[in-house]
Amino acid sequence: MATRFIFTPLSAEFPASNAPALDLVNRRPVLWFDASTDETCYFTGIAPQGLTGTITVVITCLMASATSGAVGIQAQLEAITDGDATDLDATTSFDSVNNSSSTTVPGTAGYIDQISITMSNADSLAAGDLFRLSINRDANGSAITDSATGDLGILAVEFRDSA
């Protein structure tokens, strides 16, 4: 596997509503995702030359208060190729959602965990495409069991391919 991008909280983009809170935890930038409401943020990039195979997103995170239970994270990709008839002024075109497994949180709040999501639905992302990666916590448990209390904090997002 090859690391293609590393996104930090400071490069996150936010929707008009239900966005995670950009904050600091011990001076480290963090995005806090609510425990009850699904909150979403985006990261934008240009798919690098040589991109190949299945994409995996690895999310480094911590819990604000929980020491038990599990969390679920969802990711979606939107790929725009030069010449695509996609009006960015008015359109979003994310592929179907990809789910993490329901992942048991660390036994100590503040310890990190790394959660992988295999991007089976990658919107046919190819080298040179403008892309957005959408990340949300499945706080309402609509697709993944998410039983842990309190906020989930995302510290970094790694974007890998199969190279």
Add this chain to the structure above:
Amino acid sequence: MAVLDDLQRAELAAEGMRDRRLGTLANMLKADWRASVDAADTWLNSNAASFNSALPVTARNNLSTGQKALLLVFVITKRYLSGV
């Protein structure tokens, strides 16, 4: 007065989890926290009359429901939340 409805209890549970003063919620799942909110609300509903009757008669007859609620908040805050 009835207990809070389901949506109000859900909102309260969500608001509570956003409050960093809670600190670590060791060994508590979201379902456990919500059950705690429900139990606290049910207990308050069941014991509101008892609290009211414990007040001196002047206060009981002259404070509004909101003022009595704030009185309870003040006492709880002083007893259990000093320095939090």
